[in-house]
């Protein structure tokens with residue numbers, strides 16, 4: 001069997017940064033340079049309890065490793081009353097500013113591992129909201145990134161699909177018709193992991209109601225790069241393995257893209273999940289979501305190659 005890796009796969013910058021920041025705080029060392037050197041002094045190993053606000057990333061192996069180092073996951077809806085002496089790490093998806101303030105009020109030290117790109121979306125949402133824009137936010141309502149950005153925006157309308165966008169835009173149009181100012185300012189921001197096509201379709205669904213809609217480019221190229229690499233790979237292989245956590249939205253999206261292109265494809269969390277029938281394929285493609293660590297990808301590739309022997 002030949003295994004071809006996607007040109008781009010695995011950890012994106014934001015996830016790698018969050019994992020490395022957490023490793024430093026929990027005394028696990030950092031294999032790569034710190035992207036933001038100003039943070040280094042605040043990230044030294046912590047003697048007290050270490051928490052992440054929700055799961056740091058959607059990957060079971062990484063979460064298990066962090067747990068073994070004593071890093072606990074806090075339920076964002078039920079913070080402990082006393083966090084004195086504890087470090088609380090904000091994950092790459094970011095959280096609402098209210099939650100961060102709550103942690104500080106209870107005595108916790110916040111280490112902000114929010115991806116700089118998500119931070120940029122949060123800041124944009126806040127400044128557009130302050131400038132009087134009605135915001136549409138494209139993405140999954142329950143996703144941590146959307147919950148966080150929404151809190152920065154104040155009032156905004158979350159839409160998960162072009163159909164929902166058209167419906168919400170029609171409602172807003174009816175609600176504002178005849179009111180002053182006659183033309184309301186609208187803007188669209190998207191979850192960083194949306195596909196460019198989906199995001200465009202959401203914008204097109206709103207535009208008939210609000211032709212001056214301001215569309216911000218918030219889609220992260222890390223997602224785009226992995227999706228484009230996967231599409232290229234699909235043309236060269238008989239079947240495809242997407243390595244990553246089942247809870248990872250961008251990993252599941254890679255899987256559904258491969259399936260939509262007509263390729264037999266499986267989402268595999270670890271080597272033990274590889275389906276037996278793939279042994280019949282001559283050329284297998286290997287892709288991985290943005291929260292999949294290098295060692296898991298290597299292990300899965302090794303197991304695929306070992307199926308030949």
Ligand code: SF4
Nearest residue numbers: 012014115117192220
């Ligand atoms: S996918 Fe992009 S926005 Fe999301 S964490 Fe990774 S680098 Fe940041």
